[in-house]
Amino acid sequence: MTKPNSFLKNSFITLVRQFTSIVIGTLLIIIIARMLGPELQGEYALIINFPTILMMFINLGMNISTVYYVSRQEIDPGESFFNNLIIGVVLSLIGVIAGFIAIYFFGDLLFKDIDDHSYVYFILIAIPFMLLNTFFQTIFQGIQDFKVFNTILVVTQITNLLLVLVLIVLFDFGLMGALIAFISGHALTLLFILVFSVKRFNLTRENMRVNIPYLRKSFRYGFKSYMSNLVTFMNYRINIYLLGFFVGNTAVGLYFTALTLGEKLSVFTQSISSVLLPRIASMGTEEERNHLTSIVSRFTLVFMLVFAVVIFFIIDFLAPVLGNQYKETPFFLKILLPGISLLAVEKILSNDIAARGKPEINMYVSIFNVIFSTILNVILIPMYGATGAAVATSISYSLSFIIKAVLFKSVTGEAFTKFLLFKREDLALIKRLLLRQKFFKKLIRS
Template sequence: MSNSFIKNTIMTLTRQISGILLGLLASIIIARSLGPEGNGLYQLIVLLPTTLMTLLNFGVGTSSVYYVGKNKYEVKDIIKTNTASGIVLSLVSIIIGFVVVMFFSDKFFAGVPQDYLYIILMIMPLLMLNEFYLVIFQGVQDFKSYNSLALLRQLAALISLVLFIFILQIGLAGTVIAFTIGVITQFAVTLFLFKKSLKTNLLAGNISKDYFKDSFSFGFKAHFSNVLSFINYRADIYLISMFLNPASVGLYGVAVSIAERLWIVSQSISSVLYPVISSSNDIESKNKLTSIISRNVLFFSILGGIVFYFVSDLIFRILFGAAYDESSDILKMLLPGIILFSVDRILSNDLAGRGKPELNMYTSIFTVVSNIILNFVLIPKIGIAGAAVSTSVTYSLSTIIKIVLYKRETGVAYSKLVLLQKEDIALFKQLINKAVKRK
């Protein structure tokens, strides 16, 4: 494992921890200020543009990381082409969003004022371009800029949230404005970093027809998988809104946001792993790197899950208040799937980096269908607990299938992917001994 990989992973992990703290503070402010119902309304409002972006980005971001890593096209041409793609796709997203709000808001966004939904659609161009620009820094492995941008967006949103909620006291509208300010801040700083770090700007370079074709050809396979994964992540929110009410969305959303913090390590490592795998031709090294990461991520996720289980009641009572007591039970139901899915994230990025995104797609098709069926069956019967059970089961299924596919693709033994090896334990002992000696 190279020093640069470790350095970039630690840098990304540090940003993830900082981001979690900022995100958690924002979640607490929103949850306590608006209550379960208001919190649910906010989540449904911001879910509309993020869903459209996920459904309609066509894998351009994933392709950008892959082709930047391969050095097939100039970075300035990729940026220019991504800009054109982003503008066109965001305009399509706005049109589709308006249609959805006009004809289906009562079904999927019950209780949400339509004005909020129309207004939030206006940030689609910046949201899409932020996605297409951020991955450029990931592709060139400039993780300092990559992490700074993600963190600045959260920081700007949090500062704005404090202003609008506590000082101006404008409630739900304030949360939506704060979200928008975060998106605008990320876009502005991205343009600055293009000039400072990459020595380019939006006017430089040319729109590349070849890259455009390649990005959509490669990206579509990854995109379909990402869309299915997103549906797997968020179908439960829409279905809870359809069968229950915004307050239930608020209770469930808080539980999910806390449970997904267990992915902090896998998210950090997978962000660094993808461009590394994409740019490497040494199959043995790639296999070894991913297997080491997979089993260690699983080990630490299990430890973290045990801690979450026993402290969840205290966490929700102290941070969110008695109104969110039910969220603690939901978190406990989510934990098995969340823990196992940390491995899925690692293997998915490895397979995508090898140019095999279709394997992720096949897995996602099965798990999404299973998730939706389970949600339709369980939510009407047992409420938000049904959504939690559905999610946990399908996350677990996805991970098991992904491990089997990865083994068939690479030949790496199952034990090396999920069980700690002697060298891991020896490394842990070495690190502990060093820490003790320093004291």
């Protein structure tokens, strides 16, 4: 087992690689948006979200339980790799079959404005690659090897971007080119993971066996997180399908572009959140856990609010890059910014609660959120279109943060001021870090 690095070092490594992911991902969004136009961009959004939703339904929380048990050293990473491979293949097959059935019987309802459903059948090829990538990537998160964990993210983005440049910009394959690039990006990432994992893990006959006790407890722990993540994801994405159903693909394209740009902004805090889950799970005392999460949530809240204000004022100047067809997209992003900022802190608190062995709390909150969000979207989208979807999303994200903050206080006993308000001691911490030149030299080398 790899000895865990410091929390700050891992967060920095993750931040640098995810910043690279932001840049590449933003370029990808801009190129696809400009080349396809709002209507085809809307079709692209609906199609690529379908395998993502299916993957959320079939993963059964194995990715979260992998992080939890590997970080607690209750299973060897090599043995976890083999078990995740077997389970991933089985679940992928179930996902592809379920996808075919859903398209065949409900395709006209789910994709009523997409004339050629062969695109939707085609995207099902991505499911095994996406699921196995997630299952394997979380092993590196569990052993707190964040160099590899985040390199995997960058590999996916780079391969996708290069293929988009070739297939859409150079050869003008349009929507099909974008879908091929999406699938190929995940496929090449899986190849990278497999090659690296064979070298990284000690894959012997002893650990290449199905560990029934591990799988049993993984499903028990993972199912609670699975339900939480499933309904949370539905809360994030259900308005895309509702928008397509009530308004049309062009509105989906405009809103989806704003939403994905907004999600790229929150990647900074995801870098810290990814490090927090295994770190909290491996800590011994409640006092250590409370102290760490309180500092992280305070810094995250201040950072995201400042960042959101900056984006609010500069997004109009960056809008022409997307093209004249996307004039409304900056307005939608401005509406989303408050919710996205608060959601970043909510994710920090959620990971802390899950790492304490109480993922069911997140599940209950997520169920409430998806019901509330769906009702709000059904009311606002027919009246206000994509603007209504953005308002509903921002409100539901903000409400989720408020509920999670109250529950975190209840679970930990920490006062709101302790984990939400920036303190004088935080400025002193920043000053000490800036003065530690050796610390930053080590981070840069990492």
